[in-house]
Amino acid sequence: MIKLEHENKGYAGRFGAGLPRINDGSFLFLQHMISKMKPGDGGSRIGIVFNGSPLFTGGAGSGESDIRKWIIENDWLEAIIAMPDQLFYNTGISTYVWIVTNRKSPERKGKIQLINATGQKDEEEARPNRFWQKMTRSLGNKRKEIHKNAIDFITRIYGDFQEGPFCKIFPNEYFGYWRVTVEQPLRDENGNIERDKNGHPKPDNNLRDYENIPFIVETLHATSPVGTPRFKKQTIAEYFQREVLPHVPEAWIDETKTKTGYEINFTKYFYEFKPLRSLEEIRRDILALEEETEGMIKEILE
Numbered sequence: 001m002i003k004l005e006h007e008n009k010g011y012a013g014r015f016g017a018g019l020p021r022i023n024d025g026s027f028l029f030l031q032h033m034i035s036k037m038k039p040g041d042g043g044s045r046i047g048i049v050f051n052g053s054p055l056f057t058g059g060a061g062s063g064e065s066d067i068r069k070w071i072i073e074n075d076w077l078e079a080i081i082a083m084p085d086q087l088f089y090n091t092g093i094s095t096y097v098w099i100v101t102n103r104k105s106p107e108r109k110g111k112i113q114l115i116n117a118t119g120q121k122d123e124e125e126a127r128p129n130r131f132w133q134k135m136t137r138s139l140g141n142k143r144k145e146i147h148k149n150a151i152d153f154i155t156r157i158y159g160d161f162q163e164g165p166f167c168k169i170f171p172n173e174y175f176g177y178w179r180v181t182v183e184q185p186l187r188d189e190n191g192n193i194e195r196d197k198n199g200h201p202k203p204d205n206n207l208r209d210y211e212n213i214p215f216i217v218e219t220l221h222a223t224s225p226v227g228t229p230r231f232k233k234q235t236i237a238e239y240f241q242r243e244v245l246p247h248v249p250e251a252w253i254d255e256t257k258t259k260t261g262y263e264i265n266f267t268k269y270f271y272e273f274k275p276l277r278s279l280e281e282i283r284r285d286i287l288a289l290e291e292e293t294e295g296m297i298k299e300i301l302e
Contacts, residue, residue, distance in 0.1 A: 002028065017070035018063035026054045027067045034076065034100065043103025045078075050096050052266070055080075060179035060212075060261025068262040072112070072172050076100050079113040079158060082266055084132045084144050092141040094118065096266070099158075112175070113161060114168045116270045117154050168269050171231060175264050176215040178236055181257040183208055185250055193250075203254070212261070213239045 006015040014035040020027045030048055037044035058064030071077050079099040086092045119131035130153050132144040146154075157167050183203035185193040194202045213236055220230045236253065244251055 018066035020058070020063045020067065024053055024057070024064075026050050027064060030054075030071075030098070030100065031067065034071070037102050039102070041103070043101060045099065045101040045103065048098050048100070049083075050098060051093055052096065054098075055096065055266055056263040060177070060259035062261075065261040065263065068264070069176070069260065071100065072175060072262055074102075075104060075110060075172060076102055077112050077172075078104055078108060079115060080264065080266065081115040081154065081158070082118050082270075084118050084146070086141055086143040087132075087146070089140045089142045092143075107161060110172055111169055112172060113158070114170070114264075114266060114269055115154065115157050116166045116168075116266075117150075117157075170269075171216065173215040173233070174218075174231065175262050177261050177263070178213045178215075179259045179261055180211050180213060180236060180240075181208065181254045182211055182244060182248075182251050183254050184248060201250075201252075211239075211244065 002015060003019065005013040006019050010016040014032050015028065017031060018027075030046075033046050033048065037046070054064065054068075077098070078101050081097040081099070083095045083097060085094045087095060117131045119129045129150075131146065131150045133147050133150075135143055135145050157164070160167075161169070163169050184207040185201035186204040188194055196202055214234070216231045216233045218230060219228055219232045236258070240253060
């Protein structure tokens with residue numbers, strides 16, 4: 001029935017944007033909810049809990065990617081909140097709250113807010129976690145719960161709409177990319193390029209490669225001059241000239257195979273590099289372990 005509605009009704013039905021893979025109905029349910037949003041100034045706001053799959057599953061041109069594209073290009077995705085793991089009885093996986101609305105406030109239009117409420121940073125600090133607390137008694141895989149202060153804290157981050165340690169804000173286009181097919185010429189035994197009847201180089205299937213080219217890139221770094229814009233749009237041609245041709249000057253893009261995709265790599269946006277431990281620190285730990293082990297062996301032998 002769902003497939004028939006998609007094929008026969010298109011966007012006049014609930015599933016016009018696309019169909020996800022058969023073993024994950026998350027986006028089917030979200031599309032159904034979006035179809036119930038009130039039109040006009042009043043609008044609606046949806047909150048739904050997903051696992052990590054809807055963020056990135058499916059490459060460009062897949063049902064999942066097309067659904068993300070439809071939601072983001074319609075400017076309905078307002079925020080995604082990464083929650084702690086071990087919150088639910090029957091699973092210990094991490095979950096994400098999607099906030100989808102057709103009534104964004106003016107300052108939120110064209111932007112998506114990401115909130116990291118996993119509490120991972122707080123776990124490393126000598127203070128109570130600001131996002132969750134351990135349960136006195138586990139319920140299956142449920143070992144954490146969100147206390148009232150955490151709810152207030154998350155709500156305040158969402159409402160303030162300001163970037164900080166737990167909040168990132170990106171333009172919608174930041175999550176879009178082109179999936180391009182890069183070809184290289186086929187050569188004969190003498191190393192000459194083989195050509196078709198129109199004189200165009202034939203592609204070598206063994207050398208075919210693919211590139212994901214972001215719509216826009218983040219330009220601000222520690223060495224960026226004052227006044228540098230944070231985001232910069234780029235074209236396929238610019239990227240190809242900069243990143244591909246210097247290494248394979250005879251390559252070209254088969255434009256008939258270019259696809260558009262959207263994905264949200266949540267972990268990447270909040271990644272913080274941790275310096276590696278020094279060799280001296282590692283050496284001290286190894287020697288300490290050797291001494292401890294030697295003592296244990298002596299006790300066993302005695």
